[in-house]
Amino acid sequence: MVNILFVERSDNVLTKDRLMRFGVVTDGTSYLCGEQSESHMHWFFDCPFSKAVVLMLQNWLIIKLQGNVEDWIIKWRRKSLLQKKVVMAVIFGLVYGIWDCRNTCRVELFVPQPKRLIEGIHSVLKVRLNRMEFSRGKIKCCRWLQQTGLSE
Numbered sequence: 001m002v003n004i005l006f007v008e009r010s011d012n013v014l015t016k017d018r019l020m021r022f023g024v025v026t027d028g029t030s031y032l033c034g035e036q037s038e039s040h041m042h043w044f045f046d047c048p049f050s051k052a053v054v055l056m057l058q059n060w061l062i063i064k065l066q067g068n069v070e071d072w073i074i075k076w077r078r079k080s081l082l083q084k085k086v087v088m089a090v091i092f093g094l095v096y097g098i099w100d101c102r103n104t105c106r107v108e109l110f111v112p113q114p115k116r117l118i119e120g121i122h123s124v125l126k127v128r129l130n131r132m133e134f135s136r137g138k139i140k141c142c143r144w145l146q147q148t149g150l151s152e
C-alpha cells in the first residue's frame with residue numbers, strides 16, 4: 001500500500017510537467033494520450049488511457065471504482081480477506097502497469113492497448129491465486145472469483 005500511495009501522492013515522480021519545469025523537456029504532452037499535459041494526476045486518473053484501463057478493470061472485476069486509489073482501498077476494507085487481497089493485487093498491478101505502459105510509450109514510441117494491460121494483470125493474478133495452496137478451497141468456492149475468470 002505504501003508504494004501505491006507513494007506513486008499517487010509523490011511529487012518525486014518525473015512526469016513531463018516536472019521535467020518541463022526543470023528544462024529537461026520542451027513538450028509536456030502525455031505519452032499515453034498525446035492530448036493533455038502529463039502531470040501526476042493526469043497520469044493515473046485523468047488520462048483517457050488510464051480511464052479506459054480502469055473502466056475495463058471495473059467490468060472485469062464487477063466492481064465500481066470511484067474517487068482515488070485511497071478511496072478504492074477504503075471501500076474494499078469491508079470485503080472478505082480473499083477479495084481484499086485480490087483487489088489490492090489488482091490495484092498494485094494497475095498502478096505498475098500504467099507506469100510501465102507510459103515508459104513503453106516513451107522508449108518504444110507506441111501506445112500499448114489498455115486491453116493488454118488488463119490481460120497481463122489477469123494472467124499474473126490467476127497464476128498467483130493457483131499458487132496459494134492454503135486458500136485453494138476458498139478460491140474454488142468464491143463465486144465472485146469464478147465470475148471474474150480468476151477461478152474455474
Ligand SMILES: [Zn+2]
Binds near residue numbers: 030031034
Ligand atoms: Zn494522457
